[in-house]
Amino acid sequence: MYEFDIEKPSTVEAAVAALADGDNMALAGGQTLIPTLKQRLAAPEKLVSLSGIDSLKHIGMDSGPDGDFWRIGAGMTHAHVALETEDGNFTTLSRVAGNIGDPAVRNRGTIGGSLANNDPSADYPAVVLGLGGTVVTNRREIQSGDYFQGLFETALEEGEIITEVHLPVPEISNYQKFVQPASRFALVGVFVAKFADGVRVAVTGASEDGVFRWSEAETALSGDFSASAVEDLQMEDGHMIEDLHGTRAYRAHLVKVMTRRAIQAAV
């Protein structure tokens, strides 16, 4: 690693001020950033640790004009999200959080860090997009459809910090991940959520453009929420990721298989 200093502010305002210098970077759980630094792929002057900001560590149910939603502080670790949502109306979220990486990684990695990084194979982007969630920052609220902008690309601007995530509670939902066994990331992961006004399907791990919604499946499932509804659909493989773990065609095939499994597990 190149040399850098670490600053540990205790408020969001102080963190934002520390990030005003463009050579500084925010440090959440560090489960991606530290390996990146080790490879010298980043050279910040200073890391601004968010781990000392207590106002980012909360989780609870809330309700708004569109119904109930989970309000989750960006600094919540995967382990704590899994624990706090274990009982109640949205156990799918607990299972997703409880299957990210491994236990030690889940004790450090945070929901805000994962969303800020927007890894094309990460689990949380599929959850947030699949629920039509909202990413709240120190400046504004960003709808999930506007937030995810491609491989590791988000709507976040310089010096903008995620403070909360709002996740609407669906009627039923499920997430199926085909695990890449070495990394524990999703080779393909599909999140399916049924709301009163329709079905949303979000796919991670598959596309060169990052997480995306499978609109054909959403239309089919909104009329008939069953595994057979997606049987005749064809996932185009043109934009799929191709690497040593799987070809484009393989990933396109997996999208359909995982979608079907998610529906079967949800109903």
Place this chain on the structure above:
Amino acid sequence: MTKVEMTVNGKAVAADAEGRTLLSHFLREELKLTGTHVGCDTSQCGACVVHVNGEAVKSCTMFAQEAAGADVRTIEGMAESDGSLSVIQQAFQDHHGLQCGFCTPGMVMSTAALLSENAKPTETEVREYLEGNICRCTGYHNIVKAIMAASGQDVSDIAAE
């Protein structure tokens, strides 16, 4: 350099650390607690697992300065106060849960974390929990057996092959 203070195995310690100093490096090089092993240094193998405020973390993927003020426990803090092996350590010995021993500190620390969350895990739960701990010698069977035994469960039915 920043002076970093923390509690390690019940003892208050302080040493200088750069921003980039990893907790694993701090424990091994500054505190000379070399029981925490660094296998892959890429957060895969789990040989470096320690507890920070009671939670298992990979010390190669956490900065020492992030652990300032924390209560850290390493493999050196696992034995009983009279120096005898803890229940978990003894079970690893009794069930031959190690061969070369390199992964063992991480295995023991992960086991302790698991058993504090789940006092009587099933074999499946044990195997899932060890997802982030890699052993290249044993094939895991005896490690799983040791962990089940450490939790006070009958291990006579657990696969040995």
